[in-house]
Amino acid sequence: MSTVLRSPGETIREEVVTLKHGAGGQAMRRLIADILAQGFAPGPPDGIGLAAMDDGAAIRVGERWLVVTTDSHVVHPVFFPGGDIGRLAVAGTVNDLAMMGATTPLALTCAVIVEEGFRRADLERIHRSMQETCDEAGATVVAGDTKVMGRGELDGIVINTTGIALADAIVPDAGLRPGDRVIVTGTIGDHGMALMAKRHVLALEGELRSDVAPLNRLIAAALAAAPGLVSAMKDPTRGGVASALHEMAEKSRVGVVLQEPALPVSSVVRSAAEMLGLDPLHIANEGKALLGVRPDAAGRVLAALRAQPLGRDAAVVGECIVEHAGRVILDTGIGRRLVSEVEGEPLPRIC
Amino acid sequence: MPETAVPSAVDELKFRDPAKARALAAALGKVTREVGHAPVSVMHVCGSHEQAIAKFGLRTILPKGLNVIMGPGCPVCVTDLPEVDEAVVLAQDGKIIASYGDMLKVPGTAQSLADAQALGGRIEVVYSAAQAVELARDTTDDVVFFASGFETTAVATAAVALGDVPPNFSILSAHKYIPPVMEIVAEMPDSRVEGFLAAGHAAAITGWKIFERFVEKHRVPVVVAGFEPLDILAGLVKLIELVRDGTPRVENMFPRCVTPDGNRNAQRQLWRVFRTQGGRWRGIAHVPNGNLRLRDEFAHLDARSRYPIDLRRLWTHAPSALTQVCICGEIMAGLNAPENCPLFGKECVPESPVGACMVSSEGTCKIWYQYGGHPEL
Numbered sequence: 194m195s196t197v198l199r200s201p202g203e204t205i206r207e208e209v210v211t212l213k214h215g216a217g218g219q220a221m222r223r224l225i226a227d228i229l230a231q232g233f234a235p236g237p238p239d240g241i242g243l244a245a246m247d248d249g250a251a252i253r254v255g256e257r258w259l260v261v262t263t264d265s266h267v268v269h270p271v272f273f274p275g276g277d278i279g280r281l282a283v284a285g286t287v288n289d290l291a292m293m294g295a296t297t298p299l300a301l302t303c304a305v306i307v308e309e310g311f312r313r314a315d316l317e318r319i320h321r322s323m324q325e326t327c328d329e330a331g332a333t334v335v336a337g338d339t340k341v342m343g344r345g346e347l348d349g350i351v352i353n354t355t356g357i358a359l360a361d362a363i364v365p366d367a368g369l370r371p372g373d374r375v376i377v378t379g380t381i382g383d384h385g386m387a388l389m390a391k392r393h394v395l396a397l398e399g400e401l402r403s404d405v406a407p408l409n410r411l412i413a414a415a416l417a418a419a420p421g422l423v424s425a426m427k428d429p430t431r432g433g434v435a436s437a438l439h440e441m442a443e444k445s446r447v448g449v450v451l452q453e454p455a456l457p458v459s460s461v462v463r464s465a466a467e468m469l470g471l472d473p474l475h476i477a478n479e480g481k482a483l484l485g486v487r488p489d490a491a492g493r494v495l496a497a498l499r500a501q502p503l504g505r506d507a508a509v510v511g512e513c514i515v516e517h518a519g520r521v522i523l524d525t526g527i528g529r530r531l532v533s534e535v536e537g538e539p540l541p542r543i544c
Numbered sequence: 545m546p547e548t549a550v551p552s553a554v555d556e557l558k559f560r561d562p563a564k565a566r567a568l569a570a571a572l573g574k575v576t577r578e579v580g581h582a583p584v585s586v587m588h589v590c591g592s593h594e595q596a597i598a599k600f601g602l603r604t605i606l607p608k609g610l611n612v613i614m615g616p617g618c619p620v621c622v623t624d625l626p627e628v629d630e631a632v633v634l635a636q637d638g639k640i641i642a643s644y645g646d647m648l649k650v651p652g653t654a655q656s657l658a659d660a661q662a663l664g665g666r667i668e669v670v671y672s673a674a675q676a677v678e679l680a681r682d683t684t685d686d687v688v689f690f691a692s693g694f695e696t697t698a699v700a701t702a703a704v705a706l707g708d709v710p711p712n713f714s715i716l717s718a719h720k721y722i723p724p725v726m727e728i729v730a731e732m733p734d735s736r737v738e739g740f741l742a743a744g745h746a747a748a749i750t751g752w753k754i755f756e757r758f759v760e761k762h763r764v765p766v767v768v769a770g771f772e773p774l775d776i777l778a779g780l781v782k783l784i785e786l787v788r789d790g791t792p793r794v795e796n797m798f799p800r801c802v803t804p805d806g807n808r809n810a811q812r813q814l815w816r817v818f819r820t821q822g823g824r825w826r827g828i829a830h831v832p833n834g835n836l837r838l839r840d841e842f843a844h845l846d847a848r849s850r851y852p853i854d855l856r857r858l859w860t861h862a863p864s865a866l867t868q869v870c871i872c873g874e875i876m877a878g879l880n881a882p883e884n885c886p887l888f889g890k891e892c893v894p895e896s897p898v899g900a901c902m903v904s905s906e907g908t909c910k911i912w913y914q915y916g917g918h919p920e921l
Contacts, residue, residue, distance in 0.1 A: 209662060213895060220895055393671070454562075470905070472599075522921050526562035527773050528601025531916035 215431075219534055222246065222440070241293075241365060248292040248427065249356075251363045258363050260295035262286055263355040271315065271349055274387045275403030278352055279322035281479060285430070286356040287330045287407040292366070292426045292482065295358035296413035298330060304338040304353040311350055319350070330407035332356070364416075367444035368425040374491035375449060375511035376484040378411060378504045379404065381434050382462045385477035390465060400461040406480035411503045418497035419490035428482050435474040436534050437483055438511075438521045445485075448517030451532065453525045457506045474523075475535045485513065559772030566605070568777035573607040575784045582609035585736045586783055587878050589726060590743035591618035591906020592771050598915035600773040610784070613737065613878035615729055619693045619720050620646045620904035621876060622825035627718040628652035629855045631690045634716065634847060635665035640683065642676035643690040644697075645669040646904045647718075649897060651867070654858040657690075673697075673704040680713035688847045692718045696745050698836050699810045702817035705838070705845055716847040719836035721820055722746055723754060728829055730762040734879055737764065739783045744770040744798035749814070751806025752796045763792045770798040817842055826900055827873025866891055872899035875908050882912040889913060 214224045225246060236242025240258070241251040249262030266282045276284075287298050303323070307316065327333055334354075369375075383404040390401045408428070416423055425445060429437035434456075442449045451474075458466075458473045466473050480503065486494045491509055498504030521532040576584055588594065594614045597603060606612060616622055629652045635641045641657060648658040648667065661667040666685075670676045673689060680687035691701045698719040705715065722743070729735060742755060747768045755766040765786035769779025779797040786792065796802050820833035843849040869887055874880035882888045882901070892898040894910055901909035 211658075211662065517921070523601065525599075525601045527560070527565040528604040529921035530598060530601035530604070531914070531921070533914035 241363065245365070245367070247366050248289040249295075251293060251360070254359070256361075258295070258360045260290050260293045260358045260360055260363070261355070262289040262293070263353065264289060265351060265353040267348065267351050268388070269348065270388075270391060271319070273391050273403055274401060275383070276405035276479070277319055277322050278350060279319035280326045281405050282352040282354045283323050283326040283330065283332065284405050284407045284479060286354040287326075287332055287409050288428045288479075288482070290356045290358045291407075291409040291412040292364070292428050293360065294362055294364035294416065294426070295360035296409040296416065298332040298356050298358045298409065300335040300357055301327070301332055302336040302338075302355045303334045304340075306340045306342060306347060306351040306353075308342055308347050308349050309344045316350075319352075326407060330409055332407070332409075362421070364423055364426045365444075366425050366427045366441050369441055369445035369447045369449070369485040369513045370424060370487075371447055371513050371515045372488050373424050373447075373485040373513040374488055374509050375438070375451070375513065376486055376491065376495060376498065376507060377429075377434065377457065377510050378408070378415075378482045378484070378498055379480070379506040380457045380459045380462065381429070381478055381481060382458060382466060382473035382476035384479040385433065386462045386465050386471075386473075388477075389469065401465065404478055404480035406503055408480060408482055408503065411498065411501045412482060414497045414501055414504075415484060415494050418493045419486065422487040422490035423484055423494065424487060425485035426482055429478050431477050432535050433473070433475045433477055434483065435472070435521065435532050438532070439519075439534050441483070441485065442513075442521055443519040445513070446518045447513040447515065448519070449511050449513055449521045450529075451511040451521060451523050453523050455508055455510045457508050457510075474532060559770070559774040560600070561774065565600075565773050565777060568774060568781060569605040569607075572610065572777060572781050572784065575781055575788055576607045576610045579609075579784060579788045583611040584609060584738060584784060584787060585611040585613055585878075586739040586741060586780070586787070587613040587615040587729065587737045588741040588743075588769075589615040589617040589722060589729075590741075590746070591621075591904065591908075591911075592745065593617065593741060593743065593769070593776060594908060594911050595906055596771045596773065596776055598911045601915075601921075602773060602776060604921055606780075610780070611736075612741075612780070614875070614908045615737075615740075615878050616725050616825060616828050616876040617722075617743065618876070618901070618904050618906040618908070619697075619718075620644075620650060621872065621900040621907045622720060622725075622828060623647065623650055623692055623718045623900065624824045624826045625651075625653050626855060627716075628656065629654075629858050630848070630853050631657055631688070631716055632660045632665075632858065633853050633855060634688050634851060635660040635667060637851070638666075638685075639847075639851070640666045640668060640679070640685055640687045641690050642668045642670045642679050642687055644671075644692055646906070647690060647692055649903045650900050651897065651903075652858065653855075654860070673700045677704055677707075677709050677713055680710045684712065686712045686714070688714050688716050688851075690716050690718065692720075694720055694722050694743075694746055695749055695814060695836070698818060699749055699807075699814050702813040705817045705842055706813060709845065713845070714847040714850050715838060715842075715845050717818070717835075717837055719818065720825065721834055721836050723750070723758065724820070724833045725825060725828065725831050726758060727762075728831055728834075729877060730758070730764060732877060732879075737878060738787050739765045739767070739792075741776075741779050741783060742766050742768045744768055744775070744802055747796075747798065747802045747806065749807050749810050751804050752794055752802055753804045754806070755794045759792050759794055765792045765795070767795045768798050768802050770801065827870075827876050866898045870899035872901040872909070875901055882909045885909070
């Protein structure tokens with residue numbers, strides 16, 4: 194009897210990094226925990242460092258917190274309905290700061306790597322878009338770096354942005370408590386679905402638009418409505434609401450019950466998801482946030498969100514429970530089931 | 545009115561009404577008790593049924609005395625090792641393999657298509673047979689469409705084969721034909737199946753009358769059902785009524801799509817291009833007439849005729865020992881459940897599946913892994 198425990202396929206799967214490691218799910222979190230977050234000296238005491246694997250880091254500076262976050266952006270296509278890589282690069286980092294409770298960005302840096310042959314006019318268009326998005330967010334770029342690589346050495350353009358901001362209080366993604374309500378700030382799945390439609394030339398393309406937007410002002414309004422009562426925040430980007438909630442539930446050691454009928458999904462995203470056999474919970478957003486809110490503050494936070502243009506479709510979609518810690522349960526209105534995380538990317542990268 | 549109407553997504557929403565679903569669940573509980581023994585075991589033979597049951601959380605509202613078994617209804621899962629191996633060898637030989645996404649992670653003897661891709665093979669995910677043809681038009685390299693799925697998707701492959709295709713396009717058929725495997729399951733000595741829920745989309749092609757001979761032979765009822773929650777629940781109520789009354793016959797509970805004779809045009813296309821052939825279904829058995837292969841007159845489109853495919857070069861490695869532990873076959877035959885597999889959720893997870901049931905979005909193990917089977921939630 195053969196004692197071969199592994200086929201060559203299994204070895205391949207373990208020895209190289211594959212696209213699934215970038216899909217925002219468990220595989221990615223494990224890769225980061227196993228390799229990338231290992232071996233650095235611990236961060237500053239009582240702050241939030243790499244080990245927390247939060248949206249960014251928080252370092253205490255006197256009575257306040259300095260929040261730092263960084264994000265590299267690749268997207269195909271570079272220009273898509275509702276936005277482009279420039280808007281994505283600014284909004285993505287501004288939002289990561291905001292998700293830590295830092296809603297007034299002090300400064301951003303921007304590093305651009307461009308493939309030889311990239312159209313100059315496109316670069317100008319991306320740059321304009323970054324400027325406009327900065328204006329919208331009240332942010333600015335203070336330092337940058339530019340590299341050009343040979344044709345074929347990367348796909349068009351990669352933009353990295355790093356952001357810093359000061360905050361009076363930090364909102365971690367691990368702060369959910371039983372009883373907390375879960376609020377989503379608007380319709381889900383718009384960004385990922387718009388990109389898929391564009392790539393696969395779906396008939397619905399005209400109506401689908403990415404939601405990419407800086408959320409810091411919206412989040413500032415929510416935090417101001419109930420100081421200290423927003424317990425956790427996360428933006429459901431890659432992996433969608435499902436991955437973001439899993440991560441929050443795992444880190445907070447609570448179960449989350451989502452009410453499917455309460456989830457805001459635009460009719461065009463719903464149709465496209467049905468057509469492609471996808472779950473809107475798995476689809477990326479770039480202009481939405483998930484908030485955990487103490488039960489008695491949920492009404493106030495919801496009202497504050499809905500008063501803002503970016504939050505007009507906000508809804509209470511779920512509740513945290515003691516049981517089923519680390520799991521996300523969906524009440525479909527008919528029965529209940531577990532919500533899965535995406536495990537790898539069936540389609541090309543979307544953010 | 546076309547022979548098969550395709551309802552829009554919005555039309556389907558009325559088949560998801562929670563109040564009606566609860567009423568049907570109550571009716572199902574009542575009729576299940578009236579059968580007079582427990583559990584009552586019925587089988588569906590369609591991954592899309594399991595997908596819908598899981599997606600809408602139906603298992604949490606099914607009566608305790610009803611056992612809805614998942615049959616061999618996932619075409620990806622029953623694709624056999626040698627079929628995957630053929631595609632892997634063609635990829636190694638430099639052909640572009642156009643495949644439905646679900647097939648990429650299905651384990652072969654030595655490699656899956658995803659592994660072949662990681663080693664430099666050119667694998668393209670397509671969403672339709674027509675898209676594979678487009679891919680061939682855009683290149684001068686050879687494109688092999690790894691055609692998988694039951695008769696529903698085989699019809700689409702047939703339509704492509706009957707149309708205008710570029711000379712660099714060929715088909716590697718792994719298509720499967722459902723009716724013969726229902727015979728196999730019904731004849732299994734351990735079979736506890738008292739009725740079958742048949743797949744509405746396949747029946748839209750074949751028509752529901754195709755099941756009459758089966759019912760006559762095996763004396764178990766067959767109900768054709770659609771894929772929305774109310775379709776499935778109503779189909780189950782009807783099926784258990786037939787079990788209770790001891791009146792085996794075919795009932796069509798999906799009349800908005802399924803007719804007695806089906807889509808004759810699609811059937812003509814299907815049988816002009818394909819013939820049935822016996823073959824192994826992974827984990828199940830040799831299924832007489834269970835595979836759909838291209839007819840000789842389409843040999844010019846058949847990758848098996850066009851290219852020498854030497855599988856022996858993959859046999860230098862023994863398949864993983866874990867595959868010997870995998871109980872996918874028993875699960876697909878309805879004799880066992882994923883939770884009883886020692887690998888389930890441990891060595892075997894969607895990221896690195898051991899058995900094919902953990903690969904496909906229609907695979908029983910993957911669905912149970914994703915949606916939690918039927919835990920008390």
